Amino acid sequence: MPDPNPSGLLVSMQGIYKSFPGVQALIGVDFDLRPGEIHALMGGNGAGKSTLIKILTGVEKPDSGKIFLGGREVVVRSPKHAQALGISTVYQEINLCANLTVAENILIGRQPMRFGAIDWKRMNQQANEILVRVLGIEIDVSRILGTYSVAIQQMVAIARALEIESARVLILDEPTSSLSAHETEQLFEVMRRLRGNQVGIVFITHFIDQVYRISDRVTVIRNGRLVGTYETASLGKMALIEKMIGRTITEFDEMSKIKATTGEHIGAEPIVTTDDLGLTGDVEPIDLKLFPGEVLGLAGLVGSGRSETAGLLFGLETPDSGTLRVAGKEVTRFSPYASLMRGLVLTPEDRKATGVVDDLTVRENIILALQVGQGWFRFLSRQRQMEVAERYVEILGIATPSLDTPVKNLSGGNQQKVILARWLATNPQVLILDEPTRGIDVGTKAEIQKLVLSLAEEGKACIFISSELEEVMRCSHRIAVMSDRRKVGEFPGDAEEKALMQAMAGGEA
Amino acid sequence: MDSKLFFPIMLLGLILLFDSALVPGFFSIQTRDGNLYGSLIDIFRNASTIMLLSIGMTLVIATGGVDLSVGAVMAISASVAALMMNPYVLAKELPPHLLRLINDPNFTFQPLWVVILVTLLVATVCGLWNGMLVAYVRIQPMVATLILMIAGRGIAQLITNGVRIQIFYEPYAYIGQGWAILPFSLYLVAIVYAITWVSTRRTAIGMFIESVGINARASFFSGINERRIKLLAYAICGLCAGLAGLVASANIKTSDANNIGLTYELDAILAVVIGGTVLGAGGRFSLLASLIGAVVMQAVTTSMYALGVPAFALQAIKGLVVILVILLYSDQARSLLRRLGTRQEAAP
Numbered sequence: 001m002p003d004p005n006p007s008g009l010l011v012s013m014q015g016i017y018k019s020f021p022g023v024q025a026l027i028g029v030d031f032d033l034r035p036g037e038i039h040a041l042m043g044g045n046g047a048g049k050s051t052l053i054k055i056l057t058g059v060e061k062p063d064s065g066k067i068f069l070g071g072r073e074v075v076v077r078s079p080k081h082a083q084a085l086g087i088s089t090v091y092q093e094i095n096l097c098a099n100l101t102v103a104e105n106i107l108i109g110r111q112p113m114r115f116g117a118i119d120w121k122r123m124n125q126q127a128n129e130i131l132v133r134v135l136g137i138e139i140d141v142s143r144i145l146g147t148y149s150v151a152i153q154q155m156v157a158i159a160r161a162l163e164i165e166s167a168r169v170l171i172l173d174e175p176t177s178s179l180s181a182h183e184t185e186q187l188f189e190v191m192r193r194l195r196g197n198q199v200g201i202v203f204i205t206h207f208i209d210q211v212y213r214i215s216d217r218v219t220v221i222r223n224g225r226l227v228g229t230y231e232t233a234s235l236g237k238m239a240l241i242e243k244m245i246g247r248t249i250t251e252f253d254e255m256s257k258i259k260a261t262t263g264e265h266i267g268a269e270p271i272v273t274t275d276d277l278g279l280t281g282d283v284e285p286i287d288l289k290l291f292p293g294e295v296l297g298l299a300g301l302v303g304s305g306r307s308e309t310a311g312l313l314f315g316l317e318t319p320d321s322g323t324l325r326v327a328g329k330e331v332t333r334f335s336p337y338a339s340l341m342r343g344l345v346l347t348p349e350d351r352k353a354t355g356v357v358d359d360l361t362v363r364e365n366i367i368l369a370l371q372v373g374q375g376w377f378r379f380l381s382r383q384r385q386m387e388v389a390e391r392y393v394e395i396l397g398i399a400t401p402s403l404d405t406p407v408k409n410l411s412g413g414n415q416q417k418v419i420l421a422r423w424l425a426t427n428p429q430v431l432i433l434d435e436p437t438r439g440i441d442v443g444t445k446a447e448i449q450k451l452v453l454s455l456a457e458e459g460k461a462c463i464f465i466s467s468e469l470e471e472v473m474r475c476s477h478r479i480a481v482m483s484d485r486r487k488v489g490e491f492p493g494d495a496e497e498k499a500l501m502q503a504m505a506g507g508e509a
Numbered sequence: 510m511d512s513k514l515f516f517p518i519m520l521l522g523l524i525l526l527f528d529s530a531l532v533p534g535f536f537s538i539q540t541r542d543g544n545l546y547g548s549l550i551d552i553f554r555n556a557s558t559i560m561l562l563s564i565g566m567t568l569v570i571a572t573g574g575v576d577l578s579v580g581a582v583m584a585i586s587a588s589v590a591a592l593m594m595n596p597y598v599l600a601k602e603l604p605p606h607l608l609r610l611i612n613d614p615n616f617t618f619q620p621l622w623v624v625i626l627v628t629l630l631v632a633t634v635c636g637l638w639n640g641m642l643v644a645y646v647r648i649q650p651m652v653a654t655l656i657l658m659i660a661g662r663g664i665a666q667l668i669t670n671g672v673r674i675q676i677f678y679e680p681y682a683y684i685g686q687g688w689a690i691l692p693f694s695l696y697l698v699a700i701v702y703a704i705t706w707v708s709t710r711r712t713a714i715g716m717f718i719e720s721v722g723i724n725a726r727a728s729f730f731s732g733i734n735e736r737r738i739k740l741l742a743y744a745i746c747g748l749c750a751g752l753a754g755l756v757a758s759a760n761i762k763t764s765d766a767n768n769i770g771l772t773y774e775l776d777a778i779l780a781v782v783i784g785g786t787v788l789g790a791g792g793r794f795s796l797l798a799s800l801i802g803a804v805v806m807q808a809v810t811t812s813m814y815a816l817g818v819p820a821f822a823l824q825a826i827k828g829l830v831v832i833l834v835i836l837l838y839s840d841q842a843r844s845l846l847r848r849l850g851t852r853q854e855a856a857p
Contacts, residue, residue, distance in 0.1 A: 316730075340732040354730045359723045359792050364716055371713045372732040379713045422731065 010200040016065035025051040033200040040215035048224040058082040088161035089171040098146035103127035151183030206303045267292035276322030282308045284486035297476025298465040305485035314346035343429035358408035363389040392421035413444035432463040513785040517801035544688040556807035557694035558753040562777035563799040565749030568742040573722040573791030574650035579750040581661025583770030586754030588665040591674035591764035614679040636747015640740035665766035685759030722791025
């Protein structure tokens with residue numbers, strides 16, 4: 001009799017395509033998982049990791065492509081179906097009942113009964129057995145789940161997933177992002193034990209060093225395409241980062257010329273100075289100087305503290321250490337409004353959640369911050385609003401049917417331009433641009449990059465944050481590199497890519 | 510035409526058409542002493558309290574919230590006003606010269622303008638309380654305003670020591686019963702509407718309210734003081750409820766803490782929903798559409814009475830109306846209407 005599963009693979013996804021309106025999320029991606037391996041799935045934001053996982057767990061249907069489970073082709077119809085097939089997912093946010101006991105959480109829906117009532121003694125006993133057998137941990141299962149640390153809660157979620165759904169495939173979606181170093185080690189211990197029991201684990205994380213500590217193989221996805229699957233041990237950290245960041249082939253030579261000429265106008269007195277500015281748990285104390293006419297690149301991987309630093313400068317949070325000086329004055333009031341009034345603005349990373357007000361028109365979105373500066377009662381006249389909006393639609397080349405079109409009807413790139421217009425209309429002195437080109441087509445990307453440089457030429461100071469290292473290098477006169485929520489180095493704009501990557505990886509080659 | 514006005518006007522038209530078929534001479538209007546009377550005018554007059562409530566409620570719902578306490582705030586303001594005009598009612602024993610004053614139609618303890626001012630102040634404080642819970646303590650609007658909805662009637666009872674104070678002062682009664690060609694309360698609605706419209710649409714406040722309702726987080730990132738905007742909306746809502754309380758108590762000439770404004774919060778919310786402001790999500794709002802929504806709600810009530818539906822069954826019928834409205838406003842119904850429209854256009 002032929003072996004029904006000659007490859008011995010637990011999961012094999014072949015040629016997966018998936019598109020959403022306006023986005024090609026996955027383009028012919030292959031992915032496989034062996035029994036008893038920990039397989040890291042890496043890629044920047046929007047690379048397509050989560051779409052791939054959603055297809056494997058039945059949340060999304062692929063446009064085309066095949067999924068094999070244990071050698072048999074399957075169609076995963078729904079998350080529930082995926083569980084029945086033995087695929088379990090533990091998400092970053094734990095979906096257990098924090099106000100029930102550990103035992104109840106593990107055995108909910110199949111509690112042992114006795115005389116029509118729950119047999120608590122037996123339930124606790126069973127739950128205890130499961131935890132010891134599956135995870136090798138011993139805790140008081142009659143305690144309320146919420147009283148345990150996040151790591152333990154996560155393990156309980158894993159125990160439930162593995163025991164109740166008898167899963168052979170376990171997907172861990174950024175399980176360590178809210179764990180301490182010690183808790184992470186606990187979780188890794190459990191993962192190694194599961195690996196010994198022939199469970200296949202897909203491990204999604206942004207932490208490079210964890211990939212090296214725990215995973216056997218690593219698959220990198222970029223812009224919806226498979227970059228490759230590698231044995232972790234044979235792939236250097238640098239090589240991995242290179243593969244994640246990628247190189248877009250574009251004609252940006254002229255940009256470096258512009259950069260060189262604008263670089264001559266950089267002012268001598270810094271406009272923004274931070275001295276040990278930090279917020280516990282968000283950003284380690286950081287020293288930064290920003291000069292007028294300069295573009296300061298902020299490089300680093302996702303989760304390295306770039307956006308948090310931007311948020312501190314903009315006053316989204318109030319720092320608990322250090323000082324911030326803008327235009328020579330020490331900042332005491334931290335709020336977006338106060339920042340706006342001192343001429344420091346931020347275009348946020350998450351365009352949809354914190355950027356556009358999607359039901360308001362293009363005109364209203366553009367004049368919003370300008371109006372905030374004017375206050376409640378000095379309302380810009382309709383005519384003035386039209387003038388301002390028209391001007392920026394023209395300068396930035398915003399493609400919109402009319403100024404009274406709701407901004408939600410615009411493409412992502414044009415929405416990004418609207419947010420830029422909103423802040424430019426307030427004539428700021430300092431612009432912080434957090435991932436201004438994410439999810440935007442190459443042409444618009446180049447436009448925005450040029451715009452940033454021309455703003456610097458006008459004497460404005462810019463902080464440019466991007467996950468694409470090449471883009472940061474192209475636009476910045478100076479680059480600060482962040483890793484693990486602290487600034488790990490500062491480089492001139494023409495620094496070697498290799499040196500930057502080394503710094504991003506945490507200083508190791 | 511403003512698309513927000515289309516549905517409420519259509520609904521109102523349908524109900525009035527229905528009424529005119531039911532009640533002979535529904536649209537006829539008589540003149541007496543230069544004043545206008547008739548079924549249609551009655552509907553508008555009876556709608557005035559809901560209309561006042563719906564103005565404030567529109568702003569609150571536009572910020573993404575809701576205010577369940579407006580009915581209770583009406584009761585509180587009725588109690589405050591009645592007590593200020595006639596505190597002697599609560600005294601155990603009174604000398605004869607004061608006893609006579611109790612039902613003197615020309616007597617008031619405090620001048621009318623003081624009564625109105627203090628009442629509206631108290632109502633605004635009620636609104637500020639709600640706004641504080643929602644914007645600063647970050648309690649869900651429905652839960653936050655539920656507190657005052659429950660406690661408010663108790664407070665109203667406390668103010669009058671549990672006594673239902675009859676109001677004899679005639680000038681006060683004019684607020685609810687007066688007539689100057691049209692019912693006085695309708696002028697009040699017009700004034701409040703005009704002031705609110707100007708102060709939201711001729712300032713940036715309206716746009717900020719909409720912005721906060723659509724995306725509070727993005728509004729905060731744009732520098733809008735999202736909390737203060739919410740506080741303002743609830744304060745205005747409280748003020749409007751105070752006015753509605755004055756009208757309602759003047760109309761029945763008593764402070765009835767148990768019954769004034771009872772379930773009016775639901776009518777006001779529905780009026781706003783009919784006006785096209787989205788409950789729960791907030792965002793774009795139209796004050797005028799809400800006013801028409803308020804008339805729709807009153808017209809439904811009136812036609813139910815005309816049909817002979819007993820008062821106790823009224824709420825059940827209103828429930829049916831709610832379902833109808835929700836269906837009518839659903840995306841499915843809209844796309845169905847759109848498809849019907851295009852088919853007709855396509856037909857030769």
